[in-house]
Amino acid sequence: MDRRQFLKFGSFITVSAASGMGLTACGGSDSAPASGLPPASGAWKFPQSVASGDPRPDSILLWTRAVQASADAVAVATGSDASIRLIVTSVDNSAALGSNKELSGATVADVSLPLQVQYDNTIRHKLTGLTAGTTYYYQFIAGDNRSNVGRFKTAPAVDADVSQLQFVYMTCQDWSVNHWGAMSSIAAENLDFIVHLGDYIYETVGDDFQLGAVESRHDTLVLPDGLYKSGNAGAKYANSLADYRYLYKKYRTDTRLQALHERFAFIAIWDDHEFSDDAWQDAQTYDNSFNADGSDLHQPSRRRNANQAWFEFMPADVSLDAANTTFQNIKIYRDFQFGKLMQLVMTDERLYRADHIIPESAINPATGKPLGRIGSRYLVPQDLFNSVEAQKMAGAETIGLDPLTTATMLGNTQRQWWMDKMKAATSTWKVWGNEVSLLRMGLNGVDAIATLLALNAVTTLATSVGTTAAAAGGNFAVAGAIVAAVTAGASAAVAQAGAVAIATAAATGGAADAQAAAGVKAGLSTAQATIAVGTFAKVAAAASAGQTGAALAAVAGQTIAFGYIKPDVQAKKADSVFVAASGKKDALSAFFTKFLFNCDQWDGYNSERKALMSHLKTNNVGNVVAITGDIHSFFAGTVNDDFDAANGGTPVMVDLVSAGISSDSFFSYLRDAASTLGDISTLVSYPLAVPVPGLGTVNLSFNLLDYTMGKAVPTAASLAEQTRVQLRGALAVKGVPEAQLDATVGAVLTGLQANSDFNTSLLGLAQQLASLGNNPWLKHLNTDAQGYTLVTLTPGKMTAQFRQVNKLVGTTAPGTIVARTTTATVTAGSPSVAIS
Template identity: 35%
Template sequence: MTSRRSFISTVIQSAGFLTIASALPIAGCGSSDDAPVNLTPKGSFLFGQGVASGDPRTNSVILWTRCIPATGSQDVNLSLQIATDSEFKNALQSIPVTALAKYDNTVRVKVTGLTADQVYYYRFTAGSDSSNTGTTKTLPPVTSTRDIRFAWLSCQDWSINHWAGLTLLAKEQLDFVIHVGDYIYETVGAAFQTGQVEAAHGPITLPSGGLKAKSGVYANTIDDYRTLYRTYRGDTRLQSIHQNFPMIAIWDDHEFSDDCWQDHQTYTNENKQETTRRRNATQAWAEYQPIDWTDVQFQPDTTTGFTNIRIYRDFRVGQNMHLVMTDERLYRDDHIVDEATFAKIVGHDSVNGDDSVGTRYFVPQPVLGQFEQTKTTALGRVPSILGTAQTQWFKDTLKNTDATWKIWGNEVALSRMWLDLRAAEVPAQLKNRYVLNCDAWDGYPTAKQELLSYLVDNKIKNVVAITGDLHAFQASVVRNIAENGQGTPVLVDFLAAGVSSSSFYTYLKPGFLNSGIPAIVSMFATPTAFDDTMKLNNPDFAYVDHDAQGYAIATVGSAQMSVTFYKTAKLNSDGSLPANILLKKTQFTVAKDTTTIVVKDNA
């Protein structure tokens, strides 16, 4: 592992990917009015993707923008101004930086020497042009016992539904925003993206034309992925989130490829390895997210492999909160029931076929168990989502912190989602117990049990996962042993619906309603019926809504943590935005040293 000191040097020398600068006050200057006059005509430079801040610490923050020349494609010299007031009368520093064309004219500046728990204002200038003014905030000192308020987001598919909920979120008073993945969707025109979409979101064309998937096309080149980020960040509502709050981001699958593992895609049973494509996706994500690369790792100029990046990291937020962000794609083993082997067993095409149902979704539990035994023998260890090194880091971080609450920024569902059809009136071949989502933690049962049992054995309490990916709202107790009545409650998993992506129920509904089996049809006939089925089969659910879009906000205090789910309304039948964006709020509280979830619906 590269040492932090040597890696900082590597980053700085890597053709200007990151700039590090102190915010010590400008000597003898309390205003930015004395800055030299720039004579370039106004409009010579464009800030089309706004500004952003991220990865705040008590004494530093990352500031980001993208600036391009109105004509041409050259590098752009910028000045970053940071102040303690919005009018920049109390300017702290003016920092020269360069937006390099080789990084799509994006810049990242780590500003150090800041004061803890302080609001700062910043803007970038190029010639006579200036970006919008952004607002950011440093984290409170470890001794602070004040409440921490943050939001988390996931699954903001450009091509479906709407982003009006971001307008509501931008008006909140928050310390920061967490993004738990699916910031972009790599596919364009896929079957799950064919539905109503707001007028503000026109169709996206990938520069390379994309590669053909089972439906639609998917990003392949660095320009394809950059185009997606440029487009998404061109939406002023998403810009407002970045402009108003520092963001702490992690990725999930769609930043690279749906249901991916390492550098493999899963569009077909082949699970084709696509290392160059993985690196392209990685670079675009790194260019467009305000990540502190002195704290983690990115080596854009290495020429081989896909592990030229490490993004799992943690943040101490006062006395009440320790945030741990995990990467659940780059190190995960192949799905336990691998599609090619399964396809051969059932006589399907093991290369070009699609056996996601039966391998990643709706998997008979005995089949999952058999495949896990075989894969464990082959690997010489239990198949994992986090990988060996990250798993140990996760354990050590949670064991060694003295923060009251351990908040886990977790991409995929931890809550148990089983469906028992053994006593149902279904054909004999379907009488089984099924794991609905094996792309989530349920699909790696022994690794999940081992990790949760570690928390039990080491008496690590007050662990709360904040999750995305599923396109649903869930609040659940999670046990170290999944069988009913056998496990110890370990943590609480709050799963927030996607900003815009089609709901989990919407994905499942057609297949099950078309099954022609009355017992199954009745379970999926309506969203309420499906929610009731899930709660009946998984009694640790305190709340579910599998037909939803929205976001979540949490408040972390000394004695309790509260979470509110904000469910947004769907588009009107004519495709217009609803008059009332907020459809429903549901509030939850968890008291310190318990895993009991108190629900106040429609709060």
């Protein structure tokens, strides 16, 4: 390493040992002591407050930023270098949290620290020599002013018997949309620490997904040097060091985020938005941002700027190598031991990952232009993915590389580190701080299209049954059998004869096989007779139960649609007569395959995921649970050794995914993307106008994505309950006072269940999508949510409470923050998860 660079960052990363008063911090082993700088004098302030991170049994990393009182809170620091003080005590000062009241009690450290303009007046100080499992309080002093009081708790001793740990993990806190009320709720929890899984900042300002409602206390961000994403107007993205520093400074001015850092030590990792959306290494993947040859745009200088800003502003005990001229000048993957109870392994899934298996720059043969995100990262045909991944791995092996080199999320070095850590771990629980989900999230397009075409046919079939019944003396069962046989290809005359024969056989006590035989004898084929008998029976049973008229016609229509049309499309795909009859064969043909929803997460690095799971399985590494962010949803499920094997393979570990603090949901993104796909959009959302007395109607987009992905078959009550949070937010927009919101929502949901569009069309659709059986390893999913996850860990079980929060009320965070809690429980010794 270049000595000058070492000295430069050595003077920034200071270290001291706690042992009493009057200690002076020194930098790296060759750096000058902080006492060489004059003490800060006069009026100062701490606009981003204080923070602590990476608690170990004997150390902590402490952070602050101090500027003169007259300075702008987020402007670049100016002036001369100076020194400030850090005071630490183990005496209880909890009453002073949230204030700049002077710390009381004997100190374990009183340290002079260098405040340097070149690092934007940020301070990173590592304090060692601490006592394990102990709560400490700390405060910085600059000139005449004190910072707010901070608190942290050191990790228990490595060999300690720990009965319980409690922590929150959180992710995706976009300043520019929704609200940060969840942070207030977290601040009230009793925690040992917080894990932040990335997207601490968002690098873009004014992007499409950031144009929704936002709380008034979050004003518009203005990047100092930002570049336009496209052309010379619209959204901008952070590019310079000043841009990235600005975002951290601005985000950290929110007193709710400050309160979290003041109260709890963070263990943080980054994801993509700390640099660039869906990034890999130093490459950005914004649509239409490619080199002239079509390759992804690499931005090593921008990546280095992002790295340095994260390093300066996050309280993480890592080092940045300024002498390293590449963009991989920082290593942030690391692990933590919490007694005998937990080993926490934090990975970096951006800096070393290979390009997406199907690059965004790949040419779409239909348009002659780069694919962009759809087809490369999202809704990727699985067969194509498997083929390209195999080719890339074979190519790597051909030139003597590890086959995973070109298909890796972690990179070869980090992957081996992860394997070694997992194999060597002696703690009861191995928890993986994992940025992107390990769960397979697939869609069988054949089944989906078959379901949609069947649903689209229900109304037409029901109308035909009603007309036929009028001509058949009001006998809906016979009418249903006739329409069923015609739908299956029989002529009208043969269908009528077959239906009469079926009804006659039924009247004389004949069972279903006898009825079918009578229908065949009358001229129906076996398939025609089968659907006719089934329809006759369903309608007759409904009639016996008291249903009449249109209700009987609807039963017949649904029976025919899902008993014949859906299976026909599933069997014949694009060659089904019902596909041709839809008039949309060309538009639908591309969807008759299996898809992977999101190849930016581990589904896009499938072979490496299998290698990791094989390592755990082979070495009998149990009680492994990933805590995950990124996808703006709550998920819980098992990670299997091979999702492509029969029955989805064997569970090896569990993945618990938390929704974002404020970022718009995965459902909302897919809803907007699918809106241009016609009938396919029904797989994601269903628009419904809900009448509200005194307010007119509220337009909702019912979340069907959950059912398409594998949520359990709903009842009318559970389907209505699913939209409670969205409805509450919509009523708030209509001006309903918060004090009246919950009662109004309850009344509207009760009335909604009596709405025929809801309890017939929407409910039937949701039930059919749920019955597709996609992703059976998913035990819980809520793709339309914001919130966080509270974990309680004991030797016997891990309990994760998914805390979904309510939406904005006007332009402020809701008074009632937590809307619902869903609990996922993992019992020691079993790679499974139970939901309650």
